Amino acid sequence: xxxxxxxxxxxxxxxxxSSIQQHEAATEIAVMLPNGQCMRSSKVTNLNIPNSxxxxxxxxxxxxxxxxxxxxxxxxxxxxxxxxxTKNNVTFNKNNQTMLTGKRQVHDGMWTVTLHHHKKLISxxxxxxxxxx
Numbered sequence: 460x461x462x463x464x465x466x467x468x469x470x471x472x473x474x475x476x477s478s479i480q481q482h483e484a485a486t487e488i489a490v491m492l493p494n495g496q497c498m499r500s501s502k503v504t505n506l507n508i509p510n511s512x513x514x515x516x517x518x519x520x521x522x523x524x525x526x527x528x529x530x531x532x533x534x535x536x537x538x539x540x541x542x543x544x545t546k547n548n549v550t551f552n553k554n555n556q557t558m559l560t561g562k563r564q565v566h567d568g569m570w571t572v573t574l575h576h577h578k579k580l581i582s583x584x585x586x587x588x589x590x591x592x
Contacts (some may be wrong), residue, residue: 484501500520
């Protein structure tokens with residue numbers, strides 16, 4: 460799954476589709492968009508981010524997300540990652556090791572990274588244990 464690396468996004472936001480493993484969120488969240496509209500999410504998924512804590516691996520799912528999947532730089536930095544942007548690349552380092560790399564897209568100038576998401580499965584994951592941040 461391709462994600463836009465977003466330094467202004469407070470959490471990871473993913474476009475909801477039926478192939479992604481999803482769980483009920485402990486609480487619904489609302490996100491105000493620049494155009495004044497509001498998106499709501501009551502579903503979450505776990506991303507496959509190397510060496511990321513369970514809480515920082517969580518993404519909110521939005522059926523109306525049109526900009527693309529958004530990976531929060533802030534969430535990863537709070538989890539101990541150093542995110543380095545260069546003219547053509549983005550690198551995610553943790554504990555002096557490169558965990559993820561991405562590229563800058565020529566057509567729009569956005570940096571993106573590809574994550575391998577979990578396929579939809581029956582899950583025993585307990586969302587009541589999540590610490591919402």
